[in-house]
Amino acid sequence: GVEAVLHFGGISTEKPFEPSMQANILGVANLYEALHKAGTKRVIFASSNHAIGYHHVNTVLDADSPTRPDSYYGLSKVFGEQIARYYFDRFGIETVCIRIGSSFPEPANKRMMSTWFSYDDLVEMLRCSLFAPRVGHTIVYGMSDNDSVWWDNRLVSHLGYKPKDSSSKFAHLFPDTSDFPAKDDVTTMYQGGKFLLDGPQY
Template sequence: MMIDTPAEKPFHRLLLTGAAGGLGQVLRERIKPWAHIVRLSDRAGMGEAGDGEEIVQCDLADKSAVLALTEGVDAVLHFGGISVEDRFEPIMQANILGLYNLYEAVHKSGVKRVVYASSNHVTGFYRNTEIVDADMPLRPDGFYGLSKCFGEALSRYYYDRVGIETVCLRIGSSFEQPKNARMMTTYLGYDDLVELLRCALFTPRVGHTIVFGTSDNDASWWDNRKASHLGFRPTDSSRRFKYLFPDTAERPGDDPATIFQGGPFVTAGPMY
């Protein structure tokens, strides 16, 4: 059996924001083999620190607190912020101001790599008959999607201006199993999520890369060829859950949730 020695861990300290969230809780243990210390951050409680962990409660809207959060960090996995559709004001504080604070702190602390949890909702107003790649115009489906568009643009700016590399993960639907028929297309299994993070962290040069986070599902709306340098090869698939969603009669053709890739997000905002 191989003994895990400190020399075998490529990072001294990784920062995971949003550690109390759904995906943060999934990643908490799974990323430990990559670093001596995993610094966990969220506004909510995260319990007691385990072996190789640091716990830091932090509001991303607090600029000085975020600066302290990034000190001594080698790379950031940014899963913090609001992850559902909401009013603009709270989204602005967490996902727009909070992300600006994070990148300013990353710059001042000398961090050179960020993996940013973006979302498929930056392109949610493409029809589900279209195939979307990383260079196509953004078409967000709500204020949440708009905030992720801002994040992708902000991270590009910090790469062009000061050389901070970012991989933007346009995550589909990452759950233990698909929750509805739409997620049979957007499903990203947890093992594939971790592998995508590994590729995003360990690829020697990523510049500013956008990659769609999806498993090897039977249907796909997204073309990942422009992120092929990451070497991401999904091994999971939603096809093992086909029994959950047997074929049913089509819903009305004018239902936006079935026409557009964003599904129910396209009608979830306060305009409706």
Template sequence: MKKLVLTGAAGRLGSYLREPLTKMCDELVSTDMVADIGKTLPGETYVQADLGDLSALEAILAGADMVVHFGAIGDEAEWDAILHSNIIGAYNVWEAAYRQGVRRVVYASSVHAVGMHLKTDVIGLDAPHKPDTYYGLAKCFCEDLASLYWDKRGVESVCMRIFSCAQANNARALGTWLSYGDLIHLVERSIDTPVVGFTKVYGISNNDRVVVDNSKAAHLGYRPKDNAEVFAKEILAKTPPLDNKDLANLCIGGPFATVELGNSGVAGLGVVDDRKKI
């Protein structure tokens, strides 16, 4: 491809995508709200932009083949903040993509669009939306937005429902872990699959204790290789018995299932900020 755009390039997950994406195109345009992203890679340029600015996004997406959209608040937050970054910002991405003739949006959706479903249900991709927070509700909106823009305007989308893409350091992660290597593989397959239309896929590794069924996304060719079971002995040795009546343990959204609306869910996950240094 000639040009790819990556939103959210300054974020933790974005930091792992920048280098692989430069290998898939002649020009990678990375964008985020920070003034300076630091060192750029060969073939990469950086543009500071607010997702709330449609005209800025139109300029950035001009001539792009696809946009990999990871820019958003990555946690539960107050409604006004979620509305601006995660809902209006996403609308602007799809609308700018349509106006500029961009073929496909590869979108960082989330487990939290279906976070109130039980782990023991092992839901498929046809399970109804069941958000656990404003953050999850925004992901539901964006998935429906992606579906609408495919049906009415011909913009393809892959909505990757990302699970626990961080260091596996808690019992929940044994079933929900997504390694950085598998994240990169998923994004690559979402880009290089010839035709996707509107596709949903669970962003989760090949865990023995996997909590969802990804079979209806087989056409993407996403075949995760990593397995959180390698961490099981160490994690379970330090984990006391879990309360089997606590929704944070029962639901696939984990602590997002029990936090008050507007309050951080990530705070209960012990996420390590191990973003990749360029």
């Protein structure tokens, strides 16, 4: 049988509620029910920093911090984390929920200097999540060893994850940080960045 599943499927950008519900909410619910029936005991779930995007950038979060989704996409990731909690409590299916920051070849803006998650560090976190002896229901922030951090992974040391990369090597791309966060600009004031503007407009 299948011992573990890496769930990275679904819609990864902000969309209207209906398609987000079909792909990211019903999709993950169907997945967990299928895994329960198949006897699979571990899931690595691609959650997102947008599950906590309405926290201010001056707030340092850990695994116990409350969710504050910034979008329908963020809401769908909160649902994924919570259904993972339910299936662990009810059926013993372990899940590592990785709140992925910004996994790109290099940071594209000042915000990503705090949220950058190198490809190599992502692969290492997946390896740790798959092979740690026991993970229960774990929430971990997907980030490299960046100098400016909004997230604290000390509560998840049981994974054994030790990032090797840092956004500091890209500091020359953004030499002036005096205007970050900018007053009255929600895309720099809150951790979710531009997703705060991508949601429904009224």
